[in-house]
Amino acid sequence: MKSAPFEYLRPKSVAEASVALGRRNATTAAIAGGQSLIPMLNLRVALVDLLVDLSRLDDLKVVTRTPDSLWLGALTTHAAVEDGKVPDVFNGLLRRVAGQISYRAVRNHGTIGGSVALADPAADWPSCLIALDASLRIVGRNGVRVEKVADFVHNSFTTSLSAGDIIMGFDIPSPTATLRWGFAKVAKKSGAFAQSIAVVTAQGSGGPATAVLGAAGPRPLMLAETAKNIAAGETAEEQLRAAIAADLAAHFKGTDSLDAYQVRLHRANILRAIREMRSQ
Amino acid sequence: MTALTIDLNGMKVSDDVEPRLSLADFLRDRRGLTATHLGCEHGACGACTVVVDGVATRSCLALAAMCDGRSVQTLEGLRTDPTMELLRHHFHHAHALQCGFCTPGMLITARDILLRHTRPKDMTVRHELSGQICRCTGYANIIKAIIAAGEEMAAKAAPAEPAPEPPEP
Numbered sequence: 355m356k357s358a359p360f361e362y363l364r365p366k367s368v369a370e371a372s373v374a375l376g377r378r379n380a381t382t383a384a385i386a387g388g389q390s391l392i393p394m395l396n397l398r399v400a401l402v403d404l405l406v407d408l409s410r411l412d413d414l415k416v417v418t419r420t421p422d423s424l425w426l427g428a429l430t431t432h433a434a435v436e437d438g439k440v441p442d443v444f445n446g447l448l449r450r451v452a453g454q455i456s457y458r459a460v461r462n463h464g465t466i467g468g469s470v471a472l473a474d475p476a477a478d479w480p481s482c483l484i485a486l487d488a489s490l491r492i493v494g495r496n497g498v499r500v501e502k503v504a505d506f507v508h509n510s511f512t513t514s515l516s517a518g519d520i521i522m523g524f525d526i527p528s529p530t531a532t533l534r535w536g537f538a539k540v541a542k543k544s545g546a547f548a549q550s551i552a553v554v555t556a557q558g559s560g561g562p563a564t565a566v567l568g569a570a571g572p573r574p575l576m577l578a579e580t581a582k583n584i585a586a587g588e589t590a591e592e593q594l595r596a597a598i599a600a601d602l603a604a605h606f607k608g609t610d611s612l613d614a615y616q617v618r619l620h621r622a623n624i625l626r627a628i629r630e631m632r633s634q
Numbered sequence: 635m636t637a638l639t640i641d642l643n644g645m646k647v648s649d650d651v652e653p654r655l656s657l658a659d660f661l662r663d664r665r666g667l668t669a670t671h672l673g674c675e676h677g678a679c680g681a682c683t684v685v686v687d688g689v690a691t692r693s694c695l696a697l698a699a700m701c702d703g704r705s706v707q708t709l710e711g712l713r714t715d716p717t718m719e720l721l722r723h724h725f726h727h728a729h730a731l732q733c734g735f736c737t738p739g740m741l742i743t744a745r746d747i748l749l750r751h752t753r754p755k756d757m758t759v760r761h762e763l764s765g766q767i768c769r770c771t772g773y774a775n776i777i778k779a780i781i782a783a784g785e786e787m788a789a790k791a792a793p794a795e796p797a798p799e800p801p802e803p
Contacts, residue, residue, distance in 0.1 A: 355675040356654065356656075356659075358654070359652065359653075359654055360654060361653065362636050362653030362697070362699050364699075385697075385700070388695060388696065388697065389677065389692075389695050392656070392677075392694075392695045392696070392697065393675075393676035393677055393695065395654070396656075396675055396676060396694075397676065405653065407699075407700055409700060433689070456677075456765070457680070457744070457764065457765025458690055458743075458746065458762060458765070459680065459683050459689075459690040459691055459692050459746075459765065460692065460695070460765070460767075461689060462689040462691060463691060463695070463696070469734060514685065521745055538767040543764060544761055544764040545764050545765050566705070
């Protein structure tokens with residue numbers, strides 16, 4: 355349970371970090387909170403030649419609120435969000451999501467940027483950020499680019515990051531009306547990896563709605579039919595069940611199909627999130 | 635090798651370490667501070683919890699090199715901490731340990747709970763403690779001890795007007 359040897363570098367600037375991460379003929383990894391990467395290194399499922407420590411880069415710690423959006427620097431910790439240290443633009447959704455990630459000692463160090471960069475299918479932030487239509491800004495060898503989180507996460511532990519890329523932070527658009535939301539998670543115990551994550555949102559009543567299911571497939575899934583029903587203010591449970599069934603059928607076909615238990619698990623979890631949203 | 639200087643239990647400590655050395659191994663093997671126990675070494679059991687820059691931290695999930703310039707407190711360094719004194723008394727009184735392997739992590743986490751929650755109730759303590767594994771006690775007495783310590787702490791702080799319990803998670 356000890357990591358293989360690696361070189362360690364603590365760059366003074368994002369530019370220096372990007373050059374180091376892009377080093378030729380070397381496997382490099384960025385570390386922020388390290389709450390996923392360090393166990394992966396210890397278990398030797400991740401092997402790196404060079405570890406680049408981003409945790410002291412102040413440019414990645416910026417949190418700002420504009421009329422249009424909230425900017426969360428990549429190094430924002432789950433605990434900072436849980437404790438309400440970032441502006442609450444989303445009616446408490448971010449706080450709720452942050453407070454249920456792993457355990458407090460892990461939340462004290464784990465970061466939102468690290469969570470999204472790793473793209474663990476069972477992670478909470480990717481589903482939440484996709485439901486909020488967030489974008490992320492990435493600095494790399496070819497300059498700066500902006501991507502939707504939904505496009506950034508390609509597959510299980512696979513993103514559009516390439517060597518030398520660093521996530522600066524997330525731009526989350528402010529809702530136009532009070533955000534109503536539901537967040538439901540099924541895990542074998544509190545703090546354990548989720549088996550199902552459901553995030554649903556609606557702006558005001560009758561405004562645009564989103565529904566995202568995490569931990570079900572290799573990446574968070576947009577539930578289009580379910581969202582349409584939420585936006586239309588549908589309350590009949592039978593109708594919602596049919597919409598969820600249609601979404602699950604669209605995402606899971608052939609050999610990827612869910613077994614009966616998984617269908618019931620995800621459906622119950624999505625309905626729980628919808629109920630919570632409706633109570634707001 | 636990477637040079638580091640850490641404020642360790644109030645003392646400046648400098649060393650040269652391999653980058654892959656965890657904070658836990660640094661504490662135990664290089665500094666002889668063996669109150670920090672290693673159970674799972676991947677963040678699941680909580681036995682190795684210490685305090686880094688004032689916050690509870692899994693020392694198996696921190697590299698010693700990344701703690702350069704930071705302050706680290708282990709159970710040894712919290713001997714005279716008033717919250718810890720109170721917790722030690724209640725752990726003893728409620729028989730909140732058997733083999734004692736998880737106890738250092740339990741005590742540091744319990745202190746963290748009491749510093750963030752006034753008069754925590756059963757469900758708050760259970761939720762907050764869910765990252766600490768104990769294989770002997772069944773947790774009941776640990777939870778009792780933490781609740782009792784929280785009551786005593788709150789009574790000492792404001793005997794006339796008890797603070798409200800924060801919402802249960």
